[in-house]
Amino acid sequence: MNILQALFFPPEQPGGVSSMVPYILERFQTPNWEMELFSLPKRIRGKGSEQLTFATFDWTAYGNCPIVQKYMQTYRDYVWWTKLRIQKSYDLIHAHHPIAALAMKRLFPDTPIVMTLHSSFERELILNGKIQADGPEHRFLTALYRELEYQVDEMMTVSEAFKRYLTNYVEQVDRITVLPNGFDEKRFKPIAHDNAVPQLITVSRLVPAKGMDILLEACAELKRRGHAYVLHIIGDGPIREQLEQMAQRLGIYDETIFYGYMLHPEEFMPFADIFVLPSRAEAFGSVFAEAALCWLALVGTAVGGIPEQIEDGVNGLLVPPNQPIALCDALERVMMDSSFRYELARAAWTKAKQTYSLSRIVNELKCTYVKYKPVSE
Template sequence: MVPYIVERFRKIGWEMEMFSLPKRIRNKGQEEIEFDTFDWRPYAGNLVVERYIQTYKDYLWWTKLRLKEQKYDLIHAHHPIAALAMSRVFPDIPVVMTVHSSFERELMLNGRIEAGGAEEKFLTSIYRELEQRTSRLTTVSHSFAAYMGAFLDHPERIQVIPNGYDEKRFKPISHDNEVAQLVTVCRLVPAKGLDILLQGCAELRKRNRPFVLHMIGDGPIREELETMAQKLGIYDDTIFYGYMLHPEELLPFFDVFVLPSRAESFGSVFAEAALCLLALVGTNVGGIAEQIENGVNGLLVPPEDPVALADALETFITDPHFRYEMARAASNKAKKTYSLNRVIGELKRNYLSLTEGLDEGESVEETEES
C-alpha cells in the first residue's frame, strides 16, 4: 500500500521519500541500545530478541549514514524498528507510527516462540515504547487497537485507519466456471490455518462437491501442505502456485476467496479479493470480522473448524446467485470503506495536525489552498 500512498501524495505536490533497511545491511550497527520505558537486558540471550536488537542497531547506523543531514517536516513509519530509529535520529520531528500486525502473535502461532516467554514479553513491551517515542500511534483495525491498547498507558489515543487500495489495480472479469474455483493468497505458515482449509476441502470431496483449490504463496510449510493434500485425497484438486508478485491479476478468474486464519490484524487480501468481485469466506477473528458481516457481504466461520468451513464453501458452490450477491456486497463495501482516497484524506489530516496545527476534525478540503 505504501508506494501507492507515496505516489498519490506526490501527485498533489507533497514531496515524499521512501526509506528502508536493505537486506544486505547486516551487523553493521554497533551503537548501544536503550529503551525509555523498559530494560531489555533481562531478555538478552534469546534469538528473537537479539535479532531484533541488532536490526535496530543496523537501522540506526543506516539512517545516520544516509539521512542525518536531511530535513523533514514529518516521518511516517510502518515498522516499529523504523519508528524507534527515526525518533532517535530526528528527535524534533513528529513521527507517526502505523502498527500493521503483531509480530509476537505471528511467532507464537507459527511455533517460533512460546506464549508468556521472554520473547513475547519483550515484543509486547515495544508497544509502550512506541507510545512514548512517537507523536501518534495508528493501526489498521479496531480489533488490533484493542489488543495493542492492553500494553499502553493511553489506549484511547490510538487511531484506527484501515488499509486502502487503488481500485484501478483490480479488474473484475465476467466468467462462468463450470467447477467452482476456490483461491487463497498468503504466506504458507501455520498462522494462516491452511491445514484447516485442506481438511475443509477434503470434507467437500466427501460430499461430492466439485471444486478446484488454488493456493498462491510460498512459505516454510509448503511441502507439509502438499503431503497433507495427498493424504486427504485432494492433491489432484489443488494447485500450488508458489510466490506470485501480482496475484490481483489472476484473482478475477476465480469464484471464492477463502482464508481460515487463526489471527489477522487486518487481512488485506480480503479487501483485495472483494475488489476483484470474489465471494469471501473467512474466520471470525481480528480484522477479518470487521471486513465481513456474516451473510451480508460474505461468510464467517469459527477458527479451527473444518466442517463449518466446508459448510460455508458448500453454500457458495451450490448457490451461484447467492455467491454473486455476496461478492457484489463485498466489492461495494471495499470500494467505500477501503478506498485509497479515504486513506489519503485521513493521512493528510493527521500530517497537517502535527505539522501545521490543523485540528484533526477539520476538513481536508479546507486546507487545499494552504
C-alpha cells in the same frame, strides 16, 4: 510538506503495507507534498553495532533469547543504514514498523513521528510455534508497544480489534487512531466469467498462523461430499512442503495448485469464484479487501479485523478458527448457490469501494499530516 514513509520491508516485498504505501505516494505527488520511501534492504545484516536502550523497560532482561537478540540486531542495522543513507531532514516521518519508528526517533528526535501498527509480530510467532505465550520473547515484544507510545508523536492502527488488543499494553489506548489500509481501485479489474467447476483461491504466506492446514482439511471434506473444485494457493513460506505433503495425504493434490510467490496476485484473482483464508489471527487482513475488489465471494474466520470487513451472510461468510467442518460447510454453501455467491461478491465489492478506497484513506492521512505542518509553510 516533506514526508518520509519508513517501511521495514522494501516495497517490492509481498505484504499489505509494503505493497500499499507506494500507491499512497502516487496520490501525494502534488506541489504541496514531497514524499519518499525508505526501507532496510534484505542484504543489510549484522552491520549495526550501536548500544541501544529503551526509555520504558530494560531489554537486556530478555537478552539471552535468540529472537530478542535478532530483533535488537535488526534495530541496530536499521539505525546504521539510516545514518548511512539519510542526509536530509523531513517535516514528518510516518513509520510502518516498530523498528522503523524507534530508529527514526532515535536519529531525528525533533521530527514528528506518526506510527502505524499493522500487525502483531508476537501473536504470529506464538501461532507459528516459535515462542511461548507469556514467555520472555512475548514479554519483550509486547513491551515495545509502551515504548512506542512513549516515543512517537501519534499512534495509529488498522482495525478496532487490534486497538482493543493494545489495551493491555499501552496506557492511553483512546489516543490511538484507527485507519484501515486503503487500496487503489484501478489495480483491480473484475472479469465476467462462468466457471463450470468452482475455483477457490487463497493468497497468503505459508505459515501456521494462516490456517492453511484447516483449509486443506476442509477441501478434503468437500471432496468426500462429492464436490468438484480447484484450489489455487498463491504464496510461499516455510511450511509449503509440509502443506504439499498434506494435500497428497488427504487425496486432494490433483485439485490443489501451489503457485508460490506471485508479485501481482490481483491480476489472477478475478478469474476465481471464492476467496478463502482461515487465519488464526489477523490484525486487518488486507487480502480480503483486495479479493472483494476483484468481485469474489469471501469466506474467512471470525478473528482480529476480519469481522470488521465481513458481515456474516451479507458480504461474505465467517466461521470460527480451527474448525475445518465449519469451513467446509461455508464453502459448500457458497459453491452450491451461484445467486447467493454473486450477492455476497457484489456486497463485498461495494463495501470495499466505499470503505477501503485509497482516495478516502489518503484524505484522512492528509488531515493527520497537516497537523504537523511547519508554521513557516
